Amino acid sequence: MAAQDAPMGFGAEGMWDTLAGAWDDRGEWHATVTRELTEAMLESLDPQPHDTVIEVACGPTADIASAVARRPGFTGTIRAGDLSAPMVQAAERRALRNNLDITFLQLDVTELPLKSGSVDRLAARWIYMLLPDPLQGLSEAARVLRPTGSLVFAVFASAAENPFFMVPGAVLAEHGLLRPPVPGQPSMFALADVNGTHQLVRDAGFTSSSVRNVPLTYRLADPDDLWSLVSHFAGPISLAVRSQDEHTRDELRGEIERRAEQFRDGTGYALPGLARIFTASF
Template sequence: MESELEQIREQQRASWNKFSPGWKKWDDLMMDFLRPMGNEIIQSLQLKETDHVLDIAAGTGEPGLTIAALVGKGKVVITDLSEDMLDIAKENALHKGINNIETLACDVCELPFPDDRFDAISCRFGFMFFPDMLLAAKEMARVLKPGGRIATSVWNVPEKNFWVTAIMSTINRNMELPPPPPGSPGMFRCAQDQFIADLFVQAGLKNVTQKEVLSQLKTQTTEVYWTMMTEVAAPFVAALSKADDATKEKIKTEVFQAVKDKFPDGNVHIDASALVISGEK
């Protein structure tokens, strides 16, 4: 089992490193899209100016960089599996003039910190990719100080996230891909109501709450939507790489039509829904 988890971890590290140029290219658009979830996480953490905060699965740096600006006398440790994503986070910190951060490439299931180290922990859209989600939650709880808070976000059900399903359902309709093993990492792995809340309770957290947060992916045009999604979303790229040219073109045409049907005025602002879950040690 351990070797299987290690294999998933290494595949994910390689994938995020590979797709880091796409995330850098589309960072402004994606961060605008994900900001409402990050803001809700920050609000849930009830931060103080002197707090030491851990941001897990931070990618290009958020919400860790926003948190760092709020805890001016504290510090934020920004972590991710991908060294290349963290390089972008460091660049973003430099551009924003934020210097009370450090970055560290590490695995959430083996956090290299002592017990009771951090005042707060944030994790925006990481849980659905963790090989062992309960172990990850327990590790977060371990390094959190008593009385400290954890907040995370995960995607809500597919029906509320057309920005994913527009492409995913079209790929599935046109290609006979084997279904992933039950419980394997994926976008909607944590979408079930109270799933992460129950995980937090199992990890020993208390006062656990869940809240729905809405956002919009404002790509403006279908072309921008398609280009961005096929440059940042590893599952879509992996699936399309298995299709011949005719099938790829058919999928693209059908996705464009689906988006056009949804936004006949051509102004593509796609609704999204996430769940933000918080708890206290």
């Protein structure tokens, strides 16, 4: 039983390509879980009718770009992209099924294939905290935005405020299968410190930033649904679980279910989380 090399495993090569199918399968569920966050980000983004808008790290659903595309009267340009080609392909299929006018591209948030000063609104959900150098990603966002533009990005609050991840994460860490996050290294909670993240935003070239909290509830139908989330959807946790033998997986499942009992909701679970939305402008 070897631990993932990267803190919480987020540096695993090709992780999101490997998990893209599971993320696509649970796309509508995840969109429901994060609907309040999407709506709050859209409100903060405040796209105007003729704006150029891009969502980076869009995953298989491109929720922000899709919400902009559905806005009555919006006639601007919408792009969405992700580093993972399978994620981009899944998002493009979903947009086509829903008749949404979005241009998709594979991209790296630290080196965006966009001209300087060419974007009015940029949205990013849960990506900058996973970068080895978040400042590089934020600076790249500042580069492509117009002087009147704005960046809206979401991160997670502290581990203690996100049991949906830490219930299984703590179990795997105790079994030596995941390393706890190291301060200053990529992790789910690397940008949980509000003041530190405001400073990063300023260092990237933005002159003002604000933050708001958005509670999340990860609703799961039953123990099988909980295990499906853990073993197929939960990033480095899923990779670590998949690499174990059947006996170890059964052991992990039993302990995770015991820890999740405190969040029972009828036959299922309601695991809480807390996201933060930062809005940055010049």
